[in-house]
Amino acid sequence: MRTEHRWISGSATDMSGIDDASVDLVVTSPPYPMIEMWDAMFAEQDSSIDGTLIENQPEQAFERMHRLLDSVWQECFRVMRPGGILCINIGDATRTIAKEFRLYPNHSRILQSCLSLGLRNLPNIIWRKQTNAPNKFMGSGMLPAGAYVTLEHEYILIFRKEGKRLFNSAEERLRRTQSAFFWEERNIWFSDVWDFKGIRQAFSGARRDRSAAFPFELAYRLINMYSLRHDTVLDPFLGTGTTMLAALSSERNSIGIDIDASFQLLLHDQMTRNPDSLNQVTGNRIRNHLTFIEGRKAEDKPVRYWNDFFGFPVMTMQERELQLHFLRECTKECSRWIGKYERLPLADILAERDSNQLALSL
Known part of the structure; x- marks a missing residue:
């Protein structure tokens, strides 16, 4: 009994190192367009993005950032098997540009992109990220009508390529039954609202001073919900490696891609430490x-x-x-x-x- 886990260094806009129809499940969280910490990473791949932000053109910046992500979703579609599942954790963004505060709906833009590829949208999950912030109000505070609600949730968008996955061989059917989850787990995992904390992770050696990694539980649930033991799980924005660690724990194979090669040393330490x-x-x-x-x-x-x-x-x-x-x-x-x-x-x-x-x- 063994699994294999492969790191690919580079941009997820080009997954030429992965064969067509070879991935069973994608679990990922991309850089969030219009969140300031990701501006430089988007601009590295499209230098015009800097100009749109400097010139106070947020609609153009938002669209150009998403066009980069569009090419990633297209590559995911190519490498996914028929019946494969794509899970995207994404949050909307709020930002003030040229003194105007507004929402940038990342989840709906990604939904539109994936549907245009021919992916079928399945019921999505709202991840309610618990917060202990003492000041949750934004805008004019206690005075109407310039106050704004605080974003305390993100989305997990779930798509399937073509129809239901087929299990034609006896080996596949056995592997499916052996990959079952407990009845009481199913009652929690398959709710459309998840309520647990996110994580803020500081680290050294990478180009950013903190990550925006989703928690282990999020990746672990999705992997066990939507894949079988010894399936292949892909994360095109691997970062600190949460998806790969969850795949390792769940007896799945995995592939991780990240444009920041400095994460690889951190990932090696996590993969090979005491299990x-x-x-x-x-x-x-x-x-x-x-x-x-x-x-x-x-x-x-x-x-x-x-x-x-x-x-x-x-x-x-x-x-x-x-x-x-x-x-x-x-x-x-x-x-x-x-x-x-x-x-x-x-x-x-x-x-x-x-x-x-x-x-x-x-």
Whole structure:
């Protein structure tokens, strides 16, 4: 049992190093147009963007930034298999230019672009990012009518290429059933509103002094919701590597692209460190499931099915073949990282204590 993880240095506008129809799932969060921290990165690829901002032409700047992203979505479409899923985490932007404050609707512009490629939009997710900011008001404060609401959510746009994915071979059908999630997880994950904190991550060695990385839980959920074990997951804006780490934890293959090559050293350290933190996530899923089952039994509610792999009760027939493996090690071999996995006895899993910050709460 092994997975492969590949880094590609360069712009995601050209994914010529990835074959057509070879990717099962894309999970990404691009630079957000009209957010000031990304201005320079957009301008590096289109020098006219600087001019539009200097000349107070925000509509032109917004459109030119999105045209760069359009080419990325077109490349994603090319490399995705029929039935493959594209998940894009994006937030709208607010900005004052020439003394005029306004909203720049990134999510609707990306939605328009992806639909024009022929992608089918599936129900989207609103990610409500908890905030502890003491001053949430913008504009004129307590005085009408110049006050503005504060943006406290982002979107996870979800698209599918062509129709439903087909599982024609016996091997594919078995891999699908083994990739099932728990019934109680499904009830949380497939809500259209997610409510957990974002992260602010400081780091050195890269061209930016902080990242805008989405949290591990966001990538982990999407990967387990929309792909199978040993599928290939792509992130064309890999950054600090959250998607690749979530794929490694979930026993998926992955490809990551980033224009900033200095992230690669940071990613190597994260991929090859002691796997305990990633395994904690897997272990917590199992322990949380057993806690849920104990609660059902205490309330005298039925639990009708049995998972032979772990030897414990489950709620539905679809969970009977569910399997979760633990990462034994991840090493660098030539230009790729290789993850190797093992099956752990349930007694060993239950002996672990929940103490890692990456833990997913149900």
